[in-house]
Amino acid sequence: MNDLLKLLRKRRSIRKFQDKSIPESDLESIVDAARFAPTARNAQPWEFVLIIKKNKLRELAGLAENGSFLDEAAACIAVFCVDTKYYLEDGCAATCNILLAATALGIGSCWIAGDKKPYCPQVIKLLNAPSGMKLVSLVALGYPQDRSAFNEPVKRNLKELMHWEKF
Numbered sequence: 232m233n234d235l236l237k238l239l240r241k242r243r244s245i246r247k248f249q250d251k252s253i254p255e256s257d258l259e260s261i262v263d264a265a266r267f268a269p270t271a272r273n274a275q276p277w278e279f280v281l282i283i284k285k286n287k288l289r290e291l292a293g294l295a296e297n298g299s300f301l302d303e304a305a306a307c308i309a310v311f312c313v314d315t316k317y318y319l320e321d322g323c324a325a326t327c328n329i330l331l332a333a334t335a336l337g338i339g340s341c342w343i344a345g346d347k348k349p350y351c352p353q354v355i356k357l358l359n360a361p362s363g364m365k366l367v368s369l370v371a372l373g374y375p376q377d378r379s380a381f382n383e384p385v386k387r388n389l390k391e392l393m394h395w396e397k398f
């Protein structure tokens with residue numbers, strides 16, 4: 232199987248991390264991959280905030296209701312977008328690139344919801360985002376703790392969800 236297709240299957244949401252920092256060059260490579268995602272009208276409405284300081288990761292963990300594991304992550308990338316018509320789609324495409332680039336570098340990741348969550352204004356304030364910016368996602372990053380960090384969520388069967396020409 233082609234390398235990229237293998238990588239897509241390998242990616243899993245990781246929520247248990249080793250106490251080991253990620254080289255800044257790898258974090259930069261991950262954000263670099265994000266900027267190649269497609270965007271409506273090539274708007275590229277995004278900004279990425281990299282968080283590695285423990286106290287800030289802890290604060291984010293306290294805010295994100297389903298992201299308490301952020302306090303054990305080595306880093307977090309907060310994906311923000313300017314409020315364009317397609318900001319959510321654009322920001323989600325960038326978030327997918329982040330998850331896949333991390334996987335390619337042997338770094339575990341988990342998407343934590345941003346947009347629509349009640350904690351968005353607090354995260355926006357904590358990270359000093361300019362007014363009007365939307366928080367699309369927070370991505371927790373770190374080296375997976377061990378095999379048990381890899382959940383194997385059941386994926387729907389190809390035959391069940393694929394329809395040729397019509398339902």
Ligand SMILES: Cc1cc2nc3c(=O)[nH]c(=O)nc-3n(C[C@H](O)[C@H](O)[C@H](O)COP(=O)(O)O)c2cc1C
Nearest residue numbers: 242243244245246297298341342343344345382384
């Ligand atoms: C929009 C979105 C929001 C998510 N938010 C959270 C979250 O807040 N906390 C979390 O632990 N996982 C979150 N996830 C990760 C999903 O739970 C995960 O992708 C799903 O269970 C499938 O597992 P997999 O990523 O290993 O394939 C989110 C994923 C998406 C796409």
